[in-house]
Amino acid sequence: MNEEINxxxxxxxxxxxxxxxxxTVWGIGCDxxxxxxxxxxxxxKQRQDSKALICLVADDRMLKKYVKSVPSVALDIIDIAEKPTTIIYDDAQNLAKNLIAEDGTIAIRIPDDEFCYQIARKLNGAIVSTSANISGQPSPKSYKEISPVILKGVDYIVNLHHEKICSKPSAIIKLSNSGVVKIIRE
Incomplete structure (x- = not known):
């Protein structure tokens, strides 16, 4: 795994x-x-840039680097969630402008995956994580289902877990600074 990380x-x-x-699923990513x-x-992905992307961070400390004020309930949700959960936060900061949604929000997940954790930690920064499909098409459940267009369009394909059958995409919850919680995807 270290060779792939490097x-x-x-x-x-x-x-x-x-x-x-x-x-969760196979993803396309970048810094x-x-x-x-x-x-x-x-x-x-043939996706409109007005549709925001998710990013992954290594831990709570890194999360706080990209969100001005992390609601305390967010940390509780992260701790008790039984499945991968992405949270949309208000007041994104320190990220590329075209990653932040028009309303100033950002979707971030702390993955329960050693490879993703190590990439974010060693990069010392967030990595984009969007499903490996053309916009509007189903997310592939395995490496074998990934479109040739996607395979040819990336600069590098990680040589790990090609046999893995993926679960569903993460749950998505929107947490506003005003305390409103909205479930976007279960």
Whole structure:
């Protein structure tokens, strides 16, 4: 795994995009501070850049780097969630402008996956994580289901867990600073 981590870090630092297994589905990712790499992901997915992307962080400390004020309930949700849960936060900061939604929010997940954790930790930053599909098409449940367009469009394919059958995408919850909680996807 260390060899793959080092290769991925090299690609991310050069502004490349990767195809990688996450704690949910196979994802397309890049450094969350690289606007050009994020543009490449939108183009590859044929997705409007007004539709925000999710990013992954290693831990609570890193989360606080990208959200001005993390509601305390968010940390409780992260601790008790029984499945991968992405939270949409108000007041995103320190991320590429084209990653932050028009309303200033950002969707972030702390993955329960050693590979993703190590990438974010060693990059010392957030990584984009969007499903490995063309916008509007179903998310692939396995590496074998990933479209040839996606496979050819990334700069590097992580050579881990190609046999893994993925679960569903993460749950998504929106937490506003005013205390409103809204379930976007269960």
């Amino acid at each position: 290769k991925v870090l090299q690609i991310l630092k050069q502004g490349g995009i990767i195809l990688y297994p996450t704690d 969350a501070n690289n606007e050009k790499a994020i543009e490449k992901i939108y183009k590859l």
